[in-house]
Amino acid sequence: xxxxxxxxxxxxxxxxxRGRLLRWLPDRLAxxxxxxxxxxxxxxxxxxxxxxxxxxxxxxxxxxGNPALVFAPVDATDEHIxxxxxxxxxxxxxxxxxxxxxxxxxxxxxxxxxxxQRPAIDAVTEALPSxxxxxxxxxxxxxxxxxxxxxxxxxxxxxxxxxxxxxxSVAALSVPNFWLGLLLILLLGVxxxxxxxxxxxxxxxxxxxxxxxxxxxxxxIFQLVRSATFEEMSKPYVTVARSKGLTEWNILRRxxxxxxxxTTATIVGWEYVRMWGGAVFAIEYVFAWPGVGxxxxxxxxxxxxxxxxxxxxxxxxxxxxxxxxxxxxxxFIDRRIAAT
Amino acid sequence: xxxxxxxxxxxxxxxxRTASGPVHAVDGVSFTMRPGSxxxxxxxxxxxxxxxxxxLLRLFAITDDVQISGAVRxxxxxxxxxxxxxxxDVRGGQIGMIFQDPLTSLNPLMAVGEQIAESLRLHxxxxxxxxxxxxxELLARVGIADPEQRATELPSSFSGGMRQRVMIxxxxxxxxRLLIADEPTTALDVTVQAEILLLLxxxxxxxxxxxxLITHDFGVVAATCDDxxxxxxxxxxxxxxxxxxxxxxxxxxxEGLLRLVPRFEDAHTGRLHPIPGQPPITGGGGSSCAFAPxxxxxxxxCRSEVPPEIAVGPEHVSACWLAAERxxxxxxxxxxxxxxx
Numbered sequence: 010x011x012x013x014x015x016x017x018x019x020x021x022x023x024x025x026x027r028g029r030l031l032r033w034l035p036d037r038l039a040x041x042x043x044x045x046x047x048x049x050x051x052x053x054x055x056x057x058x059x060x061x062x063x064x065x066x067x068x069x070x071x072x073x074g075n076p077a078l079v080f081a082p083v084d085a086t087d088e089h090i091x092x093x094x095x096x097x098x099x100x101x102x103x104x105x106x107x108x109x110x111x112x113x114x115x116x117x118x119x120x121x122x123x124x125x126q127r128p129a130i131d132a133v134t135e136a137l138p139s140x141x142x143x144x145x146x147x148x149x150x151x152x153x154x155x156x157x158x159x160x161x162x163x164x165x166x167x168x169x170x171x172x173x174x175x176x177x178s179v180a181a182l183s184v185p186n187f188w189l190g191l192l193l194i195l196l197l198g199v200x201x202x203x204x205x206x207x208x209x210x211x212x213x214x215x216x217x218x219x220x221x222x223x224x225x226x227x228x229x230i231f232q233l234v235r236s237a238t239f240e241e242m243s244k245p246y247v248t249v250a251r252s253k254g255l256t257e258w259n260i261l262r263r264x265x266x267x268x269x270x271x272t273t274a275t276i277v278g279w280e281y282v283r284m285w286g287g288a289v290f291a292i293e294y295v296f297a298w299p300g301v302g303x304x305x306x307x308x309x310x311x312x313x314x315x316x317x318x319x320x321x322x323x324x325x326x327x328x329x330x331x332x333x334x335x336x337x338x339x340x341f342i343d344r345r346i347a348a349t
Numbered sequence: 350x351x352x353x354x355x356x357x358x359x360x361x362x363x364x365x366r367t368a369s370g371p372v373h374a375v376d377g378v379s380f381t382m383r384p385g386s387x388x389x390x391x392x393x394x395x396x397x398x399x400x401x402x403x404x405l406l407r408l409f410a411i412t413d414d415v416q417i418s419g420a421v422r423x424x425x426x427x428x429x430x431x432x433x434x435x436x437x438d439v440r441g442g443q444i445g446m447i448f449q450d451p452l453t454s455l456n457p458l459m460a461v462g463e464q465i466a467e468s469l470r471l472h473x474x475x476x477x478x479x480x481x482x483x484x485x486e487l488l489a490r491v492g493i494a495d496p497e498q499r500a501t502e503l504p505s506s507f508s509g510g511m512r513q514r515v516m517i518x519x520x521x522x523x524x525x526r527l528l529i530a531d532e533p534t535t536a537l538d539v540t541v542q543a544e545i546l547l548l549l550x551x552x553x554x555x556x557x558x559x560x561x562l563i564t565h566d567f568g569v570v571a572a573t574c575d576d577x578x579x580x581x582x583x584x585x586x587x588x589x590x591x592x593x594x595x596x597x598x599x600x601x602x603x604e605g606l607l608r609l610v611p612r613f614e615d616a617h618t619g620r621l622h623p624i625p626g627q628p629p630i631t632g633g634g635g636s637s638c639a640f641a642p643x644x645x646x647x648x649x650x651c652r653s654e655v656p657p658e659i660a661v662g663p664e665h666v667s668a669c670w671l672a673a674e675r676x677x678x679x680x681x682x683x684x685x686x687x688x689x690x
Contacts, residue, residue: 166412243410245453252408252448253468253519254441263467267458 044344048337055329062325066318067110072103079312080123114322120315124308129315132304133323139209140300140324143222144289146215148281150223155230155280156273162231163238164261174231181228186288190221190295207297218296225288226280233276237269271342278335285328354381354422355526355559356405361419363397363404363583374400376583377419384526387553387560389570389591391606392580393628398563401580402529404429406440424526442472445520445558449532451512455504461515462488462500465522472523487518491548510541514548521552527559528552534569546572567610571595576664579603582629582639585658589665599667599675601644638670646671 070076077093085093094100113120119129155178162171181189197217198206205214241247242265250260290302297303301320308316363375375397382388390398405428409415421428428439440446448454456464465487466480475483481500488496491514504512513533520528530549534542550573553560562573570577571591578588579602587600598604605624626643629635638644641651650670658666661676669675 164411168411243412245448245450246456248408248410249446249448249454249516249519250456252406252440252446254437254439254471255467256437257411264456264459268456 044337044340047340048333051333051336055333058329059322059326063111063114063322064107066321067107070314070318071099071106075099076314079314119319119322122308122313122316124311124313124316129313129319130323132308132316133301133319136299136301136304136320137323137327139298140289140293140302143215143218143293143298143300144281144284146219147222147226147284147289147292148277150219151226151230151280152277154223154227156234156277159231159234160238160261160266160269163235164242164257164265166239166242171235175235178228178231178235181224182232183228184225186221186225187291187295189224190218190292193217193221194295209299214296214298218292218298221292221295222284222288226284229283230276230280234269234273237272237276238265241265241269271339274342275335275339278331278339282328282332282335285324285331353384355384355386355424356382356561357420357422358401358405359420359422361401361404361421362417363400364416366414366416373583375404378580378583378585379419380578380585380588382527382559382561385553385557385559386576387550387562387574389574389577390561390563390580391565391567391570391577393565395628396580397583398580399531400583402446402531402561402563405529406444406446407436408440408446438472441468441520441525442523443525444527444529445523445525447513447516447520447528447530447533450536451509451516452504452536454516455512457504459503460501461504461507465500465515465519468519468522484518484522487522488515490521491515491518491552492544493518509537510545513537513541513545517545517548517552521556521558524556525558527561529561529563531563532565533562535564535566542569543572549573567606579606584639584668586640586669587665587667588658589662593662593665597662597665597676599661599665599672600640600669601646601671601675602640603667638668646675 076097077090077099080093080097081090098106117130119133121127122129122132125132158174158178162174165171194206194217197204204216205211206217208214247260247264250264251257255263289300290305292298293300293302294306301324305317305320305324308314308320358381359379361375361378362373365372365374378397378401380388390401392398403409404417405421405423407417407429417429419429423439424443426435428436431439455461462481462484465484466475466477469475469480469483470477473480485496485500488500493499493511493514499507504515507515517533528549533549534545537545546569549560549562552558560573562570564570574591576589577591577594579586579600581602587594587598587603589597589599594603595607598607602624605622608622609624624643628643629639636655637653638647638651638656641647644651648670654670656668656670656672658668659672661667661672667675
């Protein structure tokens with residue numbers, strides 16, 4: 010397929026070129042085996058999901074709710090509300106407003122923040138790096154807490170270390186994340202006074218929120234890595250490696266980890282996306298971490314609809330994009346392994 | 350004949366503790382092997398033959414709750430009592446092992462040459478490059494064409510028979526004195542089976558190793574082994590030389606197994622002779638002959654006392670209460686698998 014496209018050297022008439030272009034995309038999308046085709050398919054799916062998110066937000070705000078009521082003071086008269094209604098152009102047909110909304114979004118125009126008196130997107134882009142920083146450090150902590158003990162526990166299944174770490178991980182992933190955060194504040198911040206308890210004012214500020222994320226998500230990573238390692242350890246080639254006289258440590262290091270590596274990377278990737286699905290928002294609130302989560306909750310409290318909307322859409326887009334990257338990365342590694 | 354034994358197994362017991370109670374997988378097995386000899390261990394699935402082989406090297410999963418007792422004397426040391434470090438020297442160094450399923454016996458993400466070289470570096474102290482070139486020679490030794498290229502490939506690019514050849518080259522890499530092959534041909538095509546058996550037999554002779562071949566197939570034993578022992582429910586029920594056993598099988602279970610080998614003459618009648626019933630799943634440990642419920646010759650005594658190993662000929666024992674009288678009755682069965690010298 011790719012060959013045909015590149016080897017057609019005769020100067021194409023404008024029409025046939027357009028025809029080829031029109032055929033190129035569906036062909037690419039249908040190309041099951043190629044990585045490029047997969048990327049295009051995933052991109053298409055991502056755009057569809059993002060469009061759904063955007064649409065749901067629009068209809069929740071404009072059809073189910075009435076934006077004019079949000080801006081009107083509590084004691085506003087009906088005429089006053091009508092005036093706001095007209096001012097915002099809310100008396101125009103829904104389809105027209107929806108189209109306008111999409112056009113604005115495509116220009117990254119998310120409206121003005123009523124609370125901060127500046128474009129809503131600015132508030133979000135200011136907060137986003139803090140959240141990315143927190144999630145990346147948090148994931149690092151989760152990976153360290155989850156992967157290494159997971160491998161050791163899986164390799165020494167049903168031994169004391171496995172039992173103890175298993176119990177700890179179940180506790181870690183069952184505990185509500187905000188409660189764990191509060192507990193850490195009490196212990197490390199208030200009682201021992203080792204770490205700052207809130208905000209992002211010094212380097213050490215990251216430790217507690219990242220640790221909380223690390224414990225909660227590390228628990229799940231541990232569970233999955235442990236079971237993957239355990240399953241791998243019961244495969245015949247491990248017995249063969251043992252029959253060759255290798256030490257358990259070398260069997261783990263040279264054989265088992267090599268085979269569970271892709272699974273582990275995927276698990277950690279999933280956990281990153283999952284973090285954006287909730288935990289990071291609660292943790293930012295508990296630790297007053299100036300990220301998108303805290304911004305969203307503040308915006309909700311202040312009824313700042315445009316910031317809320319911008320935060321949800323941009324966070325959503327980020328999650329969709331990360332998912333795509335992880336998926337492609339996994340496919341890439343998998344194919345490279347299959348190819349060698 | 351008179352040389353010192355290479356391997357001496359004495360009263361070996363292996364018990365797995367499972368959720369549904371203990372399973373006596375091996376129940377008092379004793380045997381010896383001379384250097385360079387070949388021994389076939391035959392029995393149905395669950396007879397304890399594989400567990401016996403694994404117990405010699407204590408090759409159990411970390412999750413197996415297993416108890417081993419008895420003695421396994423190999424080269425002057427008891428393998429059941431030496432520490433882990435010395436046991437690892439024996440594993441792969443003194444005793445090599447081949448497993449049933451060549452498709453899953455190799456690490457799918459490691460080049461086969463590297464998997465062989467790993468042993469060489471560990472036991473023979475070779476450098477990386479020495480081990481790599483020795484691995485290529487070993488692959489050539491087991492009949493793999495274009496070994497330099499093949500050594501760099503992953504197991505997925507090898508067929509089943511070729512993988513078993515790789516597995517064999519891995520097991521013999523450090524010139525072990527004993528090679529244990531656990532159902533090495535079960536997962537292979539019949540034509541490939543013959544090639545692998547031929548290779549094993551040829552290697553045993555050229556390297557002077559002893560070969561312990563575990564199988565459920567008498568045909569395989571007949572082609573490769575000098576001595577044979579039959580296992581049932583964790584016990585050895587009959588031990589003899591190959592030729593002797595085919596001519597004068599004593600134990601009713603052995604007789605049943607031999608009758609299971611399809612004979613060419615029977616082809617037109619389409620008749621097979623299965624042994625009725627199933628082997629016990631909890632292994633041995635009872636107070637009767639474990640085979641009695643399936644035995645058409647069983648008498649009262651078989652159901653109340655465990656039969657001892659009774660000598661019925663030179664180097665021929667049978668664990669059957671009727672061994673002595675059966676030995677008198679048994680005449681040349683004229684079995685087609687009988688060895689011609």
